[in-house]
Amino acid sequence: MADEIGTRTAAVAAAIRDRLATRALAPGEKLPSIRRFAATMGVSPSTVVEAYDRLAAEGLIRARPGSGFFVSGAVSPLALTEAEPRRDRAIDPLWVSRQSLDAGPDMLKPGCGWLPAEWMPNAAIRRAVRGLAQQAGEAVLTDYGAARGALTLRRHLVRRLAGEGIDLGADQVLLTASGMQAIDLIGRFLLRPGDTVIVDDPCYFNFQALLRVHAVRPVGVPYTPTGPDLTAFAAALAEHRPRLYVTNSALHNPTGATLTPQTAHRLLTLAAAHDLTIVEDDIFADLEPEPSPRLAALDGLARVIRVSSFSKTLSASIRCGYVAARADWIEALVDLQVATGFGGPSPVAAELIAATLTDGSYRKHLEALRRRLSRARREAAARLEPLGIAPWIVPRGGFTLWCRLPERQDAGALARAGLAEGLVLAPGNVFSVAQTASGFMRFNVAQMTDPRVYEGLARAMAQAQTDSPPTPSP
Amino acid sequence: MADEIGTRTAAVAAAIRDRLATRALAPGEKLPSIRRFAATMGVSPSTVVEAYDRLAAEGLIRARPGSGFFVSGAVSPLALTEAEPRRDRAIDPLWVSRQSLDAGPDMLKPGCGWLPAEWMPNAAIRRAVRGLAQQAGEAVLTDYGAARGALTLRRHLVRRLAGEGIDLGADQVLLTASGMQAIDLIGRFLLRPGDTVIVDDPCYFNFQALLRVHAVRPVGVPYTPTGPDLTAFAAALAEHRPRLYVTNSALHNPTGATLTPQTAHRLLTLAAAHDLTIVEDDIFADLEPEPSPRLAALDGLARVIRVSSFSKTLSASIRCGYVAARADWIEALVDLQVATGFGGPSPVAAELIAATLTDGSYRKHLEALRRRLSRARREAAARLEPLGIAPWIVPRGGFTLWCRLPERQDAGALARAGLAEGLVLAPGNVFSVAQTASGFMRFNVAQMTDPRVYEGLARAMAQAQTDSPPTPSP
Incomplete structure (x- = not known):
């Protein structure tokens, strides 16, 4: 009927x-x-x-x-069609994001910073969405929700952080619209234009894009396979009196390197001596085969602020990030989030994330993901080798492979030539404050199972050498 | 099994x-x-x-x-319990938000700025969620989505704005995490610390909270029942050379007043003469009985930027706002949104909003809502009258009633006394840059169907007179 x-x-x-x-x-x-x-x-x-x-x-x-x-x-x-990303835009810290987010369906994206949709826990998410339709109360579906975000998910995070050895209360967790927005709020709280901020060199390019918006000066400290170069770090502290250090722990982006316990401890000692606040973004944590040292755990959230999100292992569509920090700082961040976005992230998003995380299948999903990444990493490295592209280190986990290009290949020229071959690449210098990574490229092994990636890369490498004069290595 | x-x-x-x-x-x-x-x-x-x-x-x-x-x-x-809002916090532009968002389940909220959950189109939303579980592709469930946000919803907005007489393309629409975040991005794009921004007096309190974060100076122009006082507006333009004017059209918050065509036209003429950019937030548009003049439609998005969201008539949990503006401005806003939040709002949220809006039932929901609000407005006015509380004007639509309190009642003292009576109130001065509204209170008629609101209000009024010395009217 x-x-x-x-x-x-x-x-x-x-x-x-x-x-x-x-x-x-x-x-x-x-x-x-x-x-x-x-x-x-x-x-x-x-x-x-x-x-x-x-x-x-x-x-x-x-x-x-x-x-x-x-x-x-x-x-x-015409008014209803999607705008294509501009191919002629400058290769700056926003280049990879803009090319990746708006890439047409025919583009391959070995440069992008996330997993293919079919690698994500789609069945569990669909169960969570179905559960929401069936069981959610009206308030969950339509109300603004608590200023700190849905309590269900904050409780889960309190338990999870307790598992890392970080004791905190639900009032010390603030849900945000994304991991980046979490760092943005912290920047608004702690930074003033003209301040200096330490970042790793190389570091996640969007840290630089964000710091530019805050009109602060990034100072890069070389990242080694065991964490930041501590001599350079100490020198930067003495010379620039930075307000903040923003870093990735767990699996460093773009290198995939892991902080060692000694480096972590010395870093915190240096930070204490110079009253430095540290933002630790461990967004890739769930991809680690086993947990590595965390600054927030060593420090107990005294001068370290933890931020993270669920975009890399659960869903970037159901966006939700969080900050865990001192209660008085969280209180100030709540005010800032209300002023600039009103309320926390979508309660519906937080409920869906919580439901998927507490679905018994999440651990199995992560285990399968780690195995799959491990295979993909070996495979990508083997297929890059004949092109003369070699990993700087082989990471313990995650999907990034930070690679040195053959002599005379400029990563920027290669990235431009890649677009014409249907490839979105991530050239080294978008990660480098000092612009010393023109000979490097970040690859995402999960986005490189298609052989056309390597064929296109070979053609783009030939083209790039024709296009641009060789750049001397720094 | x-x-x-x-x-x-x-x-x-x-x-x-x-x-x-x-x-x-x-x-x-x-x-x-x-x-x-x-x-x-x-x-x-x-x-x-x-x-x-x-x-x-x-x-x-x-x-x-x-x-x-x-x-x-x-x-x-204890670590898993929710923090109560601090009752002793200063009555500033964040006061109403913080008290409303974190109010316990026993509090009544005649001061809050949204409709009760059961007034929202819950059946249609639940259908949309069910449809998502059944039909959404993996990319919708887990990918970041396009930098401007889901095309489905942007197309819907292009058609909707065309209906207002605003011709634009999908590349001129940027989806954001919320309406406030849309204004925040515009502020980051157009404002520098120390700039001056015109707001209405009274205006939505969160405009002031936001401008404070941007370290710009708000200048209030008195709002009349037909729009801003144009003489004062012209004087403010001449004296302060403001960069921006941020206003609510459709149904002005908190007064519920409507801009007349003459005021709108003269305002745009003044803006053109002083090269002023205008942010028009028409978040209450769907609550209007019939459309009122819109600055963006008169101006054709030359110097007017339209922002809005779906939080007031559809869902604030499935958060999504948008900006419609010149294509080159949108391009710059996309960069800012990627840098500060990475990508647009949740694609899942945008799909759910689009599905609910294009569900044939949405128009009927709005009609029922307007009728219900009309009844609630009459009823609230009638029940406030014996308390000596009288509307400044009777709005054509929406849920706000901007009321004058009896002589010698200070709205701030009353709001504090209200908390003790289980009421979250919205005292006049949180809306007033010049702090000249201590004798006013904003009521939300949709949150006042419970007789305990009026009983509590009467007790709080008695208490407030005891607590605080009468304030002379300005």
């Missing part, structure tokens, strides 16, 4: 659509009255109302209270 | 929970091996794995690869 009504409604809507397409009904014109059109079509008036409502919801027609329905102004089909 | 397994798993999980509660298993201790515990419980090893996984997902136990499962560190129940 419901289906039959649906079919009739669809038929009436289709008849109107035809008249709009052929301009039998022109923009601005009044539609037939409901009663008259019902008679014409041999359906009930309520079916016509249903059809008109559907077309109005699509914006094709508009209801004017008291006067009926009218044809909307024409929208050119 | 599936149920039977579920029951066995639950029984095993419950047995472990018991041992944890009684400390038969202490923090750090290793759990029985899977094989041994399967024998103890008379179930299959896979059932024990399932149960352990569930407990691990809850954070009660942890898996150590290769060594089995261990009891997690203890988390005190």
